Every structure is written in C-alpha cells, then in structure tokens.
Amino acid sequence: xxxxxxxxxxxxxxxxxxxxxxxxxxxxxxxxxxxxxxxxxxxxxxxxxxxxxxxxxxxxxxxxxxxxxxxxxxxxxxxxxxxxxxxxxxxxxxxxxxxxxxxxxxxxxxxxxxxxxxxxxxxxxxxxxxxxxxxxxxxxxxxxxxxxxxxxxxxxxxxxxxxxxxxxxxxxxxxxxxxxxxxxxxxxxxxxxxxxxxxxxxxxxxxxxxxxxxxxxxxxxxxxxxxxxxxxxxxxxxxxxxxxxxxxxxxxxxxxxxxxxxxxxxxxxxxxxxxxxxxxxxxxxxxxxxxxxxxxxxxxxxxxxxxxxxxxxxxxxxxxxxxxxxxxxxxxxxxxxxxxxxxxxxxxxxxxxxxxxxxxxxxxxxxxxxxxxxxxxxxxxxxxxxxxxxxxxxxxxxxxxxxxxxxxxxxxxxxxxxxxxxxxxxxxxxxxxxxxxxxxxxxxxxxxxxxxxxxxxxxxxxxxxxxxxxxxxx
Amino acid sequence: xxxxxxxxxxxxxxxxxxxxxxxxxxxxxxxxxxxxxxxxxxxxxxxxxxxxxxxxxxxxxxxxxxxxxxxxxxxxxxxxxxxxxxxxxxxxxxxxxxxxxxxxxxxxxxxxxxxxxxxxxxxxxxxxxxxxxxxxxxxxxxxxxxxxxxxxxxxxxxxxxxxxxxxxxxxxxx
Numbered sequence: 001x002x003x004x005x006x007x008x009x010x011x012x013x014x015x016x017x018x019x020x021x022x023x024x025x026x027x028x029x030x031x032x033x034x035x036x037x038x039x040x041x042x043x044x045x046x047x048x049x050x051x052x053x054x055x056x057x058x059x060x061x062x063x064x065x066x067x068x069x070x071x072x073x074x075x076x077x078x079x080x081x082x083x084x085x086x087x088x089x090x091x092x093x094x095x096x097x098x099x100x101x102x103x104x105x106x107x108x109x110x111x112x113x114x115x116x117x118x119x120x121x122x123x124x125x126x127x128x129x130x131x132x133x134x135x136x137x138x139x140x141x142x143x144x145x146x147x148x149x150x151x152x153x154x155x156x157x158x159x160x161x162x163x164x165x166x167x168x169x170x171x172x173x174x175x176x177x178x179x180x181x182x183x184x185x186x187x188x189x190x191x192x193x194x195x196x197x198x199x200x201x202x203x204x205x206x207x208x209x210x211x212x213x214x215x216x217x218x219x220x221x222x223x224x225x226x227x228x229x230x231x232x233x234x235x236x237x238x239x240x241x242x243x244x245x246x247x248x249x250x251x252x253x254x255x256x257x258x259x260x261x262x263x264x265x266x267x268x269x270x271x272x273x274x275x276x277x278x279x280x281x282x283x284x285x286x287x288x289x290x291x292x293x294x295x296x297x298x299x300x301x302x303x304x305x306x307x308x309x310x311x312x313x314x315x316x317x318x319x320x321x322x323x324x325x326x327x328x329x330x331x332x333x334x335x336x337x338x339x340x341x342x343x344x345x346x347x348x349x350x351x352x353x354x355x356x357x358x359x360x361x362x363x364x365x366x367x368x369x370x371x372x373x374x375x376x377x378x379x380x381x382x383x384x385x386x387x388x389x390x391x392x393x394x395x396x397x398x399x400x401x402x403x404x405x406x407x408x409x410x411x412x413x414x415x416x417x418x419x420x421x422x423x424x425x426x427x428x429x430x431x432x433x434x435x436x437x438x439x440x441x442x443x444x445x446x447x448x449x450x451x452x453x454x455x456x457x458x459x460x461x462x463x464x465x466x467x468x469x470x471x472x473x474x
Numbered sequence: 475x476x477x478x479x480x481x482x483x484x485x486x487x488x489x490x491x492x493x494x495x496x497x498x499x500x501x502x503x504x505x506x507x508x509x510x511x512x513x514x515x516x517x518x519x520x521x522x523x524x525x526x527x528x529x530x531x532x533x534x535x536x537x538x539x540x541x542x543x544x545x546x547x548x549x550x551x552x553x554x555x556x557x558x559x560x561x562x563x564x565x566x567x568x569x570x571x572x573x574x575x576x577x578x579x580x581x582x583x584x585x586x587x588x589x590x591x592x593x594x595x596x597x598x599x600x601x602x603x604x605x606x607x608x609x610x611x612x613x614x615x616x617x618x619x620x621x622x623x624x625x626x627x628x629x630x631x632x633x634x635x636x637x638x639x640x641x642x643x644x645x646x647x648x
Contacts, residue, residue: 022501029497033490040483080505081498088494336484362488369491376498383502 019080020072026084027068031061034091037337041099044338056098059120060091063127074134075451079384082450085377086443089428090123090436092370095337096357097431100350103343115350115431122433126440133444140449144392147200150193157190158236158253162243174244175423187249187424188438191256191407192445195399198257202264203391205229210265221269230273233257238281245291247282248410248422252403254278259402260395263385292420299420319345323356323415327367334363350431352423355415370429371412378405381446387453397449400442552605553633553646561642562588570607570646574600577639578612591616591640599631599646607631607646616640 035057042050050056064087071078098116106112137143143150161167161174168176168183176183202209209226234254241250258274286296298305298320306321326342329335340360345353359367381401388394407424414421425432427439556575558566568575568584575584578596587596593614602608610628611618618625619638636643 019501019505026494026498026501029494033487033494036487036490040480040487043483044480081501085498333488334484336480337487339480339484362491365488366491369488369495372495373498376495376502379502 018076020068020076023071023080023083024068026080027064027087030084030088031057031064031091033088034060034095037092037095038098040336041095041102041338044336045099045102056094056120059124060087060094063087063124067127067130070131070134071447075447077454077456078447078451079380079454081376081380082443082447085373085380086428086440089370089373090126092358093354093426093429093431093436094119094123096354096361096429097350099338099361100343100357102338103349105343106346106349109346118433119431119436122436123440125433126437129437130440130444133441134448137445137448140393140396140445140452141390143196143396144200144203147197150197150200154190154194154197155236157186157193158240158249160186175246175249182433185425185432185434187246187252188434189441191252191403192400192438192442194253195256195260195396195403198260198399199392199395201229202260202395206264206391209261209270210267227273230257230261230270230277234277234281238285241281241285241292242289245289246423247292247295247420248407248414248424251278251282251410251422252406252424254281255406256399256403259406260399263398264395286420295420295422299417302417319353320417320421323353323359324417326353326356326360327416330360330363330367332364334359334361334366337361351425352411352421352430353415354430355412355426358429371408374404374408374427377401377443378408380450384446384450384453388449389453393449393452397446400446404439404442552648553607553631554648555646556599556644557647558585558642558644559636561640563642570601572601572605574598577642577644578614585644587639587642589640589642592642596639597625597637599637602630609637614639 035053038050038053038056042048042053064083067083067087071083094116097119100106101114101116160177163177166177166179167174168178175187176185178184209229237250237254240253241247244250254274255278258270258278261270261274262268286292294315298317302321302324305316306318309316309318322342322345326340326345330340334340338361340357342353342357342360343349345356349357355367355370358370362370378401381397381404385394385397385401388397404427407427410419410422411424411426411430413419414424425435427435553570555570556568558564563585566585573584576595576598577583577585577587577592578594579587579589579592580594583595593612593616595612596614597609597611597618599607599609607630608628609618609620609625609631611625620629620631621635631637631646633648634645636645
C-alpha cells in the first residue's frame with residue numbers, strides 16, 4: 001500500500017469509435033476467404049486455377065467496396081461486423097453455387113442452367129437495395145409512420161402466392177409468385193415489412209399488454225381481450241400453414257411476433273402462450289393437411305421416405321435422407337471443397353439444401369463456423385437493439401434479428417432433420433434472388449439503426465455555473 | 475492435383491474460416507462500450523498486491539493533467555501523494571504531480587465522492603507557485619475541515635493533516 005500510487009479516474013461514458021477501418025479490414029478478409037474457396041474448388045475439380053477467378057474476385061470485391069464506401073459516408077458509426085459477416089456468407093454461397101454448377105451430375109439434368117452468374121447478379125441487386133436503404137432511410141424512425149400501411153402491405157405480400165395465375169406451387173409449398181420471367185418469394189420481403197408493423201404496433205400497445213394482468217402460479221396472465229393480437233397473428237399463421245402449406249413461413253411470422261411481444265412487455269407468460277399456441281397449431285394442421293402431414297412423416301422417418309421415392313412413388317422425396325448422408329460423409333473435417341457428392345441431391349442442392357453441401361465438403365468444423373457467423377449477425381442485431389435509444393428502433397432491430405435467427409433455425413433444422421423440412425432458404429448462402437435481396441435490405445436497416453444507436457450523443461452545452469462556484473467568506 | 479495439396483488446402487480453408495470467426499469475436503470484445511468503471515483501489519486498507527501492481531502500471535499510463543504554471547521542481551519533503559484514509563474510498567491514493575485535484579460529487583471530479591454530505595463541487599487541492607499544496611473550499615454546503623477548523627480561505631496543507639469532507643478524510647503523505 002505504501003508504495004502504490006495511482007491516478008483515480010472518473011466514471012464516464014466512452015464515446016464509441018466509428019470502427020470503419022476495422023470494418024474495411026474485416027471486409028477485405030471476407031472477400032479473400034471466398035477467393036481462397038474458389039481456387040480450392042478449381043484445383044479440386046479441374047486441377048488448375050479456375051478461369052473466371054479474377055472476374056469473380058473483382059466482382060465480389062467491387063460489391064464489398066461500394067457497400068463499405070456507402071456505409072463510411074452515410075452511416076459512419078454503424079456496427080463494424082454486420083457488413084463483413086453478410087459479405088462472407090454471400091461470397092461463400094456464390095462459391096458453392098458455382099461449385100455445384102461444375103457438377104457433371106447436375107449438368108445432365110434437363111432444366112440445368114448455370115446459377116452462379118444469376119446469383120452474382122442478385123447479390124449486386126441486393127447490394128444496390130442495401131445502398132438504397134442507407135441513402136433513402138436517413139432515420140429509421142420514419143418507418144414508424146407507416147405502421148398500418150406496413151400491416152396491409154405485409155398481408156398483401158403474404159396473400160400474393162394464393163392469387164390464381166400469379167402463385168406457383170413448387171413441390172407442394174405455395175410461397176412463390178411468377179412475375180415476368182422471375183419467380184419471387186414474397187414472404188422474404190414480408191418479414192421486413194411485418195417487423196415494421198409489429199414494432200410500431202407494440203410500441204404503442206405494450207403498456208396495456210404488460211401491465212394489465214393477473215398473477216397466477218408465478219406467471220402474469222393477460223386479460224382475455226389483450227389476447228386479441230396474439231390470437232389474430234396465430235390465426236393468420238395457421239392460415240398460411242393451411243393454404244400455403246409452408247411450415248417455415250408460418251413459424252417465422254408467429255415466432256417473430258412472440259419474440260417482439262416478449263421483448264416489448266418483459267412478460268415470460270407470452271412465451272409460454274406462444275409455445276403452447278404454436279404447438280397446438282402445428283400438431284392440429286399436421287394431422288389433417290395432407291402436404292404438411294407428408295412433410296412431417298418424411299421428417300419422422302426419412303429412410304422410409306427415401307425407399308418410397310426410390311420405388312417411384314409419386315410425391316415422395318429422397319432429398320432429406322440424402323442431406324443426412326451428405327452430413328454424415330462429411331465427418332468432422334469434411335471431404336474438401338469440390339470433392340463431395342452432395343450434387344446427388346439434384347435440383348435443390350444449391351437452394352434449400354445448400355447447407356448439406358457445406359456439411360459434406362467442410363464437415364462439422366465448417367458448419368459450426370458458418371452457424372457461428374449467422375449467430376454473430378444475430379448477436380450484432382440484438383446488441384443494436386440494446387444500444388438503440390428509441391423504443392421503435394429497439395423493437396425493429398430485435399424483430400429483424402429475431403426473424404433472421406428463426407429463419408436460420410428453421411432452414412438449418414429442416415436440412416438436418418431436427419424439424420420438418422420447409423421451403424425457406426438459408427439467408428445469403430442459398431441460391432435465390434428474393435432471399436439475397438431481402439436479406440441485404442434487412443442488413444441495411446439494421447446498419448441504419450446501429451448507426452443511430454452508436455452515434456455519440458451531442459455534447460451538452462457547457463454549464464456556466466460549473467466554474468463560478470464562489471468561496472464562502474464569512 | 476496431388477492429394478497432399480488438396481488436404482492442405484482443405485484444412486487451411488477451415489483454419490482461415492475459423493480465424494475469421496475469432497477475429498470477428500475479438501472485434502466484438504473490443505467493441506464493448508458504455509461506462510468505464512475505473513479501478514479506484516480496495517475499500518479495505520490492505521490493497522491486494524496484484525492490484526497495487528496494476529495501479530502502478532496505471533499511474534505510468536495516464537497523461538499528466540493540466541500542469542500548473544510555474545509549479546517548479548518538487549521540494550524536498552514535499553508530499554508525493556494524496557491518500558483517502560476514511561470513508562467509502564478509503565485506501566485510494568492519487569499521485570501529486572502538480573495538477574489540481576478536485577473533490578466533489580460531480581462526475582468530472584478527480585475524486586468523485588459518493589457522499590450525501592459532500593457538494594457536487596466541494597473543494598480543490600492545488601499547488602501554489604512555491605509548490606506548497608493549498609486546499610480551498612468551493613462554497614460547499616457543509617464545509618471542508620482541516621484538522622478541526624472549518625476552512626474559510628485557501629489554506630496551506632501540512633503533511634499528514636486530515637482534511638475532512640463529509641464522511642471522507644484525506645491527507646497528504648510523502
């Protein structure tokens with residue numbers, strides 16, 4: 001004690017540094033990793049460096065550079081991790097889609113066309129939308145004005161696949177529409193729009209939903225009439241499940257609402273209610289809706305499904321079992337990029353089942369890294385919600401990151417046969433325009449909120465009394 | 475392509491992927507921001523040894539605050555540190571390097587007193603031209619006491635004399 005001397009410092013807020021250079025470094029890293037993967041695939045398949053390497057690297061680098069420049073210019077305090085993480089996933093997805101394009105088995109399919117150039121184009125459109133969000137949306141609180149318009153918009157987007165002539169039935173799930181030559185998955189966009197509605201609605205109503213309740217067995221039971229909103233959302237998601245026969249979309253919307261309701265009210269009882277209601281709904285629908293029932297059967301016994309499919313019984317799919325075999329043959333460290341046989345999963349190998357390719361060629365180690373990267377994106381979203389100063393921004397950030405997390409869970413769980421398979425796609429990794437574009441917009445909104453949240457507060461005006469304290473002289 | 479090259483690339487790619495994840499987590503670690511609660515010594519008199527070592531490291535790090543003009547070199551027998559001997563902050567020491575030390579409940583004070591009897595800007599201790607340390611009450615509600623006398627004017631502080639502010643007692647030591 002006698003020799004220890006120190007300055008005591010004061011307690012004070014540390015201004016968040018802007019971290020743009022960190023972002024740039026990570027972004028460069030996130031472009032180099034897919035390039036490495038690209039070279040690896042080329043060497044493994046053809047034994048030489050792939051020809052399009054420079055063009056591909058330049059394309060990804062250009063997209064990353066443009067997005068970084070826009071963030072640096074228009075959202076200087078934004079979170080440094082969101083952009084590199086999303087870029088890495090997008091880049092890895094592009095490589096694996098390109099790798100599946102090289103597969104001779106897939107090239108023999110009747111309706112084969114190279115998917116990687118399209119995916120690169122979708123990524124460019126996605127980045128353009130990301131840039132557009134940052135340029136046009138100067139303050140996320142503007143979205144609050146469109147609470148009820150968003151509700152209408154979301155319902156329209158959700159109903160579009162049911163419109164005759166517009167909707168498409170793709171292997172049972174009716175979640176696509178066809179406009180011109182493009183097929184679009186409106187649910188991907190609906191998840192952003194509906195997050196805006198939930199955030200605006202819950203911000204206004206949360207006190208009624210949180211405070212008017214009775215305590216019963218350690219749970220706060222809401223009043224009957226406060227159950228209204230959750231019941232309405234539940235009915236809508238049941239209707240989605242029945243008419244669009246897609247468990248993923250249904251689970252996404254209901255789960256998102258429950259997450260946001262819980263965050264808005266801090267009442268655990270909503271989670272209990274939500275779990276009960278979704279269990280009742282899922283079991284109820286699965287027991288009478290034939291397509292959902294079949295998916296559940298395929299989930300419970302994928303081997304039987306595989307056998308039926310091999311015997312040529314119509315309406316059965318061998319993919320679920322093949323995905324499990326792909327994961328199994330990957331083992332811990334994987335077969336190496338370009339050396340797996342996941343292309344046996346024919347047409348859906350680069351969209352719904354792209355995770356199986358990752359599982360086979362990168363193994364458990366690679367899958368864990370990929371899931372961690374998704375986890376980090378969600379973590380940054382939740383951290384943004386924590387840091388946000390306005391309740392609308394908090395709820396919107398938690399809703400968007402919750403939707404992202406649920407989607408990753410639903411798809412990864414489906415491919416790994418943890419839950420029944422759905423028609424949704426892995427954000428950023430999987431081939432599909434709607435998914436990539438909508439998720440870039442989602443990241444754009446999160447970056448906008450995090451920029452507002454981390455922007456240092458304006459310094460208060462100097463207090464004129466501070467230095468003028470008089471010494472009392474008697 | 476040889477089997478060996480492909481195996482090396484396969485493992486290398488996994489390593490690079492994980493390196494990215496680790497770097498990202500490190501960025502998160504360095505990105506935690508909010509309020510910084512700075513080490514201000516143990517409440518008990520006997521500070522633990524490793525804490526003392528850390529305090530010494532800290533003492534070397536912070537840049538000197540406003541140097542008083544004409545402070546001159548330190549005289550022999552001049553106090554080298556300020557010690558809080560009673561109160562919540564008991565055991566805290568502040569090196570005296572010619573800077574003004576402000577005491578009070580205000581957050582930007584050198585020593586933040588968490589004490590209901592202290593004013594927000596209670597007193598300050600500063601060296602005069604000769605390097606003699608002076609304590610001055612800044613119009614506090616309950617007054618600053620040197621030994622037993624309430625201060626009315628800036629007063630030189632003898633070595634070891636207790637300065638009493640609310641429940642806190644501080645003194646200058648060599």
